[in-house]
Amino acid sequence: MQWNDIVGHEQIISNLRTMLETDHLPHALLFFGMEGIGKALTAKMLAMALLCNAKNRPCGECPSCQAFIKGTHPDFFLLEPDGKTVKMIKIEQLRQMQADISLAPYLSDKRVVIIDGADKINETAANALLKTLEEPVGNIYFILTANNKEKVLATILSRCVNIYFSLLDNEAVMNILQKKEIAAGAASKLADLSGGSIRQALTLYENNGLENRDMAFKFLKDVFIYSDENIWQITDVLLKFKREQLNEWIFYLQMFWRDMIILYNKDNIKLYNSDMNDELIEQKYIWNLQQIFMAVEYSQIAEQRLMSNADMRLIIEEFILKLRNLK
Ligand SMILES: [Zn+2]
Known part of the structure; x- marks a missing residue:
């Protein structure tokens, strides 16, 4: 020491x-x-x-x-x-x-x-x-x-x-992550998502946070064209998640929507997913503002219901169904 x-x-x-x-x-x-x-x-x-x-x-x-x-x-x-x-x-x-x-x-x-x-x-x-x-x-x-x-x-x-x-700046968080032998590419993304907390960065790393985020983005891209069968399949996958990971998955969706609102408003605020700027701009052509606001609201309802003892399958299916029907 x-x-x-x-x-x-x-x-x-x-x-x-x-x-x-x-x-x-x-x-x-x-x-x-x-x-x-x-x-x-x-x-x-x-x-x-x-x-x-x-x-x-x-x-x-x-x-x-x-x-x-x-x-x-x-x-x-x-x-x-x-x-x-x-x-x-x-x-x-x-x-x-x-x-x-x-x-x-x-x-x-x-x-x-x-x-x-x-x-x-x-x-x-x-x-x-x-x-x-x-x-x-x-x-x-x-x-x-x-x-x-x-x-x-x-x-x-x-x-x-x-x-x-x-808070630590990105460079400091990256330094610590690299000392822990996390590859530079992943360290840089984790640092971006850490909000300046090394503990947050490590939690993301340990929970496969980056993979989880990729999955959330794929979901966001595809949800409007999901068939009923697709919805059952993705629900099955999500049901295998630990509660913590499921909350995180919803959190990532919310951060994508938040970033899209920032892009719509042309606010001069740093995107949470700043590494995905181009992909998010593409999504702006698919999601209008009204849909985004509704989606955020649905996600908050799902989040709350997940804290209760209600049936998880029901909560997730309903959440995804409501999102798809926004189209
Ligand atoms: Zn001494």
């Missing part, structure tokens, strides 16, 4: 390192910004550096760094949301942390606590955290992360120095 492993956020990293070296790092920090852009990674790197006593921190070799890498550092505490259905940071986790930090540090001269999900903390636990932030024991640093700053208790926000992590 090195500072260089973090892609993007150069200014933040540089500021943090300067504060670290000049011993001006605030004792409570909150990193906020979209999910999957490197907040937790930066928090961990900073924690490792804080605990290391070498000149060039983190050195990666001293007993403290070694323990940190192994995940056994006695002066480092990581709290993450926990639970089977709704993941939250609970009061028990807070109490355990409070008990742990009341003892003297073992390996370093300080302790570091990361709360990875300060926006996913129930009220009792949040109040306990607030108390710990207000009355810290000994030399201790708190690094909080939150995807959704609005969901963090205002009193906690005001106790921390808030640092905003912006």
Whole structure:
């Protein structure tokens, strides 16, 4: 683990390192910004550096760094949301942390606590955290992360120095994907579709998102000429999808329609599927605006019904039938 492993956020990293070296790092920090852009990674790197006593921190070799890498550092505490259905940071986790930090540090001269999900903390636990932030024991640093700053208790926000992590640009996302040995062509498309979140890009990759999108586009091109039999066949294929993939397939359709509306309005907005500009312009000759708006509405109805326990085959067939009948 090195500072260089973090892609993007150069200014933040540089500021943090300067504060670290000049011993001006605030004792409570909150990193906020979209999910999957490197907040937790930066928090961990900073924690490792804080605990290391070498000149060039983190050195990666001293007993403290070694323990940190192994995940056994006695002066480092990581709290993450926990639970089977709704993941939250609970009061028990807070109490355990409070008990742990009341003892003297073992390996370093300080302790570091990361709360990875300060926006996913129930009220009792949040109040306990607030108390710990207000009355810290000994030399201790708190690094909080939150995807959704609005969901963090205002009193906690005001106790921390808030640092905003912006979305990654396409190039940064591509860099990370290529480090993971994803081919350049796919990496570039995934980066385009990621909305600046590396996690979103990887989810797309793992769920065969690009294939799914291709399939959605083929569907969009052909749906007006589907026979009843075609509709049964495509429904069979879609029924084999995981729920997540099915939602994604609908999402891609919606993004195609959205892009076509942008093309109709000649808005100066970047297309979601910017790599498919020409194909989408072709579709403009097949879909008129009225049909597109109706299609979006049908897709939203289908989406909602898929969240209920209604029969999936029925929902999908009806959705496709309504689209075909727009012709
Ligand atoms: Zn070290």
